[in-house]
Amino acid sequence: MPAISRQTIEEVRSRMDILDVVSDFVSLKRAGNQYKALSPFTNEKTPSFYVVPSKGIFKDFSSGKGGDAITFVMEHEGMSYPEAIRYLAKKYGIEIKEEAGTLTDETTQERESLFIVMNFAKNYFHDLLFRHEEGIAVGLSYFRERGFTDTTIEKFELGYSLDAWNHFEEHALKNGFSREILEKAGLIVPREGKSGYDRFRGRVIFPVHNLSGKVIAFGARILKQDADKQQPKYINSPETEIYKKSQVLYGLFQARNEIRKQDFCYLVEGYTDVLSLHQAGIENVVASSGTALTEEQIRLIRRFTNNITVLFDGDEAGVRAALRGIDMILRGDLNVRVVLLPDGEDPDSFARKNSTTVLRQFLSENSQDFITFKVNLYREEAQRDPIKKAQAIREIVTSIAVMPDPVKRSVYIKETCRHLDVSENVLLTELNKILIQERRKKQERLAEPEVEPVPSVAVSDTFIERTQALAIQQLQERETIRLLVNYAEAQYEDEYGKHQVKENILQEIEGVTFSNPLYREIIELYRKAAETDEAIDSYYLLNNGSEEVKKLVAELLTVRYSISTHWRDKYHIYIPHESEELSGVTLKNILSLKFWLLQEMIESNITAWKKTETEKPHDLVAIDTYMTVHDQLKLAQREIADALGIVVQR
Numbered sequence: 001m002p003a004i005s006r007q008t009i010e011e012v013r014s015r016m017d018i019l020d021v022v023s024d025f026v027s028l029k030r031a032g033n034q035y036k037a038l039s040p041f042t043n044e045k046t047p048s049f050y051v052v053p054s055k056g057i058f059k060d061f062s063s064g065k066g067g068d069a070i071t072f073v074m075e076h077e078g079m080s081y082p083e084a085i086r087y088l089a090k091k092y093g094i095e096i097k098e099e100a101g102t103l104t105d106e107t108t109q110e111r112e113s114l115f116i117v118m119n120f121a122k123n124y125f126h127d128l129l130f131r132h133e134e135g136i137a138v139g140l141s142y143f144r145e146r147g148f149t150d151t152t153i154e155k156f157e158l159g160y161s162l163d164a165w166n167h168f169e170e171h172a173l174k175n176g177f178s179r180e181i182l183e184k185a186g187l188i189v190p191r192e193g194k195s196g197y198d199r200f201r202g203r204v205i206f207p208v209h210n211l212s213g214k215v216i217a218f219g220a221r222i223l224k225q226d227a228d229k230q231q232p233k234y235i236n237s238p239e240t241e242i243y244k245k246s247q248v249l250y251g252l253f254q255a256r257n258e259i260r261k262q263d264f265c266y267l268v269e270g271y272t273d274v275l276s277l278h279q280a281g282i283e284n285v286v287a288s289s290g291t292a293l294t295e296e297q298i299r300l301i302r303r304f305t306n307n308i309t310v311l312f313d314g315d316e317a318g319v320r321a322a323l324r325g326i327d328m329i330l331r332g333d334l335n336v337r338v339v340l341l342p343d344g345e346d347p348d349s350f351a352r353k354n355s356t357t358v359l360r361q362f363l364s365e366n367s368q369d370f371i372t373f374k375v376n377l378y379r380e381e382a383q384r385d386p387i388k389k390a391q392a393i394r395e396i397v398t399s400i401a402v403m404p405d406p407v408k409r410s411v412y413i414k415e416t417c418r419h420l421d422v423s424e425n426v427l428l429t430e431l432n433k434i435l436i437q438e439r440r441k442k443q444e445r446l447a448e449p450e451v452e453p454v455p456s457v458a459v460s461d462t463f464i465e466r467t468q469a470l471a472i473q474q475l476q477e478r479e480t481i482r483l484l485v486n487y488a489e490a491q492y493e494d495e496y497g498k499h500q501v502k503e504n505i506l507q508e509i510e511g512v513t514f515s516n517p518l519y520r521e522i523i524e525l526y527r528k529a530a531e532t533d534e535a536i537d538s539y540y541l542l543n544n545g546s547e548e549v550k551k552l553v554a555e556l557l558t559v560r561y562s563i564s565t566h567w568r569d570k571y572h573i574y575i576p577h578e579s580e581e582l583s584g585v586t587l588k589n590i591l592s593l594k595f596w597l598l599q600e601m602i603e604s605n606i607t608a609w610k611k612t613e614t615e616k617p618h619d620l621v622a623i624d625t626y627m628t629v630h631d632q633l634k635l636a637q638r639e640i641a642d643a644l645g646i647v648v649q650r
């Protein structure tokens with residue numbers, strides 16, 4: 001596969017905007033000079049994902065991931081470096097120029113091939129819908145009968161697959177695709193001893209996109225009236241390297257901006273539900289694509305909004321589905337509302353029968369919080385039967401119990417009291433019983449199996465001290481790296497003249513070997529650059545460092561907490577930034593680093609000294625040498641301690 005030219009890569013780097021790129025996938029909120037959000041990589045409750053536009057980086061403290069816009073796309077979408085470059089080039093309208101060379105990583109090649117063949121299939125199905133006689137007569141006619149316009153068809157890139165055993169397979173093979181990649185993509189179904197057949201033959205096609213807009217799977221609906229009754233009405237792509245159905249929501253690519261704008265999302269079940277609502281002007285809608293709602297899908301919605309309204313059919317099956325889904329959404333810490341459609345209607349049919357105005361009005365007037373929904377569901381039976389009322393109360397309290405937020409639980413308990421005329425103490429008692437039971441179950445799941453006790457090993461005080469000293473030393477090494485990453489080229493002035501942070505640090509730690517390999521790697525980069533008078537900054541490290549270096553640099557560039565502007569503007573309290581005190585900050589770091597390096601040397605010397613006294617008690621020359629070294633090291637450490645204003649044991 002041809003490699004992307006250096007020119008294209010540099011143009012992408014010069015044009016990409018970290019805030020613009022990340023905002024396509026995550027809803028960000030300003031926090032001073034940075035932006036923050038819930039982690040898109042983990043299921044967290046408190047925002048620990050930061051974007052720093054001025055430095056072009058992101059840092060996720062929850063997962064440890066960090067880097068520039070390219071790294072973010074790679075991590076979030078599971079793309080290779082070339083895939084991420086191609087995605088960003090397309091986003092910014094940059095022509096991709098290629099040069100001789102090939103990708104060597106097999107996994108990268110396979111993923112890239114899957115994306116390419118899925119895009120090829122999407123274009124093939126879409127072209128058949130408008131250009132082939134069967135596609136027009138069968139597929140396009142179906143979409144027209146459902147009331148879908150060309151705008152909707154183009155927006156969702158709908159298509160049609162001919163009712164032939166291997167028409168697509170033959171077409172793809174002629175265009176250079178291997179049968180192996182067609183099978184891996186789930187586009188053809190292999191048969192033992194025979195050629196395969198097209199998986200989606202004789203069906204209309206609904207492409208499934210990932211958040212970056214790439215087609216990763218297909219849903220397909222059969223149309224033939226005399227079709228084999230054993231054939232399912234809908235079939236979907238099997239899971240592949242690029243498609244995990246539990247982690248995908250149909251229509252999210254098309255809906256994400258409107259969800260962010262409206263700050264809430266409608267959740268429906270099927271493909272045509274999404275299409276009809278979009279066409280009716282309601283674009284903040286996604287579907288679980290006929291599969292049971294999953295925790296991953298809920299977390300996906302939560303990246304864009306905390307508010308979700310679930311639309312369900314008004315029949316008994318729709319009600320049961322509503323009850324199943326509500327608790328899972330509440331457990332995901334989303335604010336959930338429910339709209340039950342009239343009996344016999346689904347979102348698709350109801351949207352097609354009503355104008356946009358009527359549809360919006362109905363959704364607004366019939367939206368209920370989950371307490372009201374459950375109370376209304378059980379009200380009639382509960383009023384006539386005390387047993388039914390007790391069951392209704394337990395059902396509602398069970399739902400409240402799954403909510404992670406105790407404040408929300410308290411509010412909904414009060415709402416339930418008001419609706420059902422029940423004492424708050426009764427509900428709180430029931431709630432606490434459920435919470436205690438769940439806590440016990442969780443503890444049982446987490447309990448480790450019993451193992452035979454391992455004899456304890458005596459650990460000397462010296463070893464403990466050395467371990468602590470080494471840990472603190474590495475913290476000081478990290479602080480040295482942080483200063484270099486943030487202020488390498490910065491200058492400051494003191495009583496001895498002007499200094500550059502980088503030159504001062506490198507000069508003061510000349511001959512020092514950092515204990516942490518990652519920190520050592522970065523120091524060596526700065527040292528080599530200094531020898532050739534090259535300038536290394538954070539941008540260079542983010543682009544040329546190893547993956548571990550990139551993550552560390554992104555973390556060191558990100559400030560999680562900042563002083564409120566109100567302190568200076570409103571209360572006139574001035575707290576200088578460390579960039580204004582580089583002289584003191586740099587000196588303190590260098591002295592602290594040397595202090596703990598000396599501590600490590602002292603502990604090493606003591607260990608060797610004690611070993612010699614035990615094994616060679618008559619070697620007085622060696623013992624005297626250890627004593628002399630100890631005194632010299634302690635003297636040097638005390639001098640540094642005096643400069644730092646700390647007290648050490650003599």
